[in-house]
Structures are given as C-alpha cells and as structure tokens.
Amino acid sequence: xxxxxxxxxxxxxAILGAMLNDPEDAHIGIEHLAVKDFYITKHQIIFSGxxxxxxxxxxxxxxxxxxxxxxxxKLNEVEVSYxxxxxxxxxxxxxxxDYCNILKQTTYQREVYILxxxxxxxxxxxxxxxxxxxDYPPLEKKADEQTLKELFLATxxxx
Numbered sequence: 001x002x003x004x005x006x007x008x009x010x011x012x013x014a015i016l017g018a019m020l021n022d023p024e025d026a027h028i029g030i031e032h033l034a035v036k037d038f039y040i041t042k043h044q045i046i047f048s049g050x051x052x053x054x055x056x057x058x059x060x061x062x063x064x065x066x067x068x069x070x071x072x073x074k075l076n077e078v079e080v081s082y083x084x085x086x087x088x089x090x091x092x093x094x095x096x097x098d099y100c101n102i103l104k105q106t107t108y109q110r111e112v113y114i115l116x117x118x119x120x121x122x123x124x125x126x127x128x129x130x131x132x133x134x135d136y137p138p139l140e141k142k143a144d145e146q147t148l149k150e151l152f153l154a155t156x157x158x159x
Contacts, residue, residue: 004158006109007039008102015099016046017090019060020083025096026050026060032100037107042078045069046086062087105151108136112155 015033018025030051038044049068050060058064065083069075112133119129 004113005039006106006113006155006158008106009040011099011102011106012038012040012043013086013089014091014094015096015103016043016050017086017088018094018096018099019050020062020065020087021090022096023059026054028096029100030054032097033103037103039106039110042082045074045078046083048072049074109151109155111136112151113158116155 019029035044035048049065052068053060053064118124
C-alpha cells in the first residue's frame, strides 16, 4: 500500500527549499500548507519547525531552523546537510503558490486513497466515505488541474 500512496517528494523539497531561501515564499507556504501536506517525516519536522519560528517571530533560515529543531529535540532526525540540500534544490523559475497548490492536491489524493482503503477493509461505510471526501475545502484550480470529483475518480481507479 505504501508505494501506491499519492505523494510528490520533489514538490515537497522544492517548497521547503523556497521557504528557506525567501521570506515571502516562507509566508506563502505557512499560510497555505499544513504539516499533513508533507509525506516525508523529515519534511514534516522541518515544516513544523518553520511554523514554530513564525510563531516566535523569527526569520526562517538555516541558522534559525537549526535552533528551533535543536530546541524541539528534532535536529537528530533531520541532518543539517539535508536542510542545506533543500536550499540548493529550488528550481530557477518557480512560484511558491503553485507548489503549494500541487502539494495540497497531492494531500487530498493521499487522504482519499486512505479513505478508500478503509472503505475496502470495511472500516467505514460508503456514506461516511463520500461525506468525508465531499467535506474537503475547494482547491484553487487552474484550467489544467483536476476538480475534487476528478481526483476522487482518479484515486478510485488507482486503488
């Protein structure tokens, strides 16, 4: 099941790198994303640290991310070299909001996939499944992106 779970590791890396490099991108990411939007545990830890820095009204940068992860006793789970690599993997041209939208869409796909697995295993009823899926807030959608219904159908086919 783990290999089929929708995820987008490269986008996770790109948005975290963008957030570490640019204060405006950091605020866009904090505003639009949640810890659950990241599939990789290291990325969840880094993003959680970024949220904590914003709460403490500190800049998001390499030094402060090391500080906050040390304070939370999480630095041993994320190597400093990995954080540095994230900073160097940001594409030359990008828009942070686009990465946020891609990551949100992937999160919804992952959550729908997990719900469908629970349904197939008899852990939830069909009415609960559809209610939970239709309860998701709408995504900002561009012409080439999928609607929630399209995501639902695509995820159904995949599972």
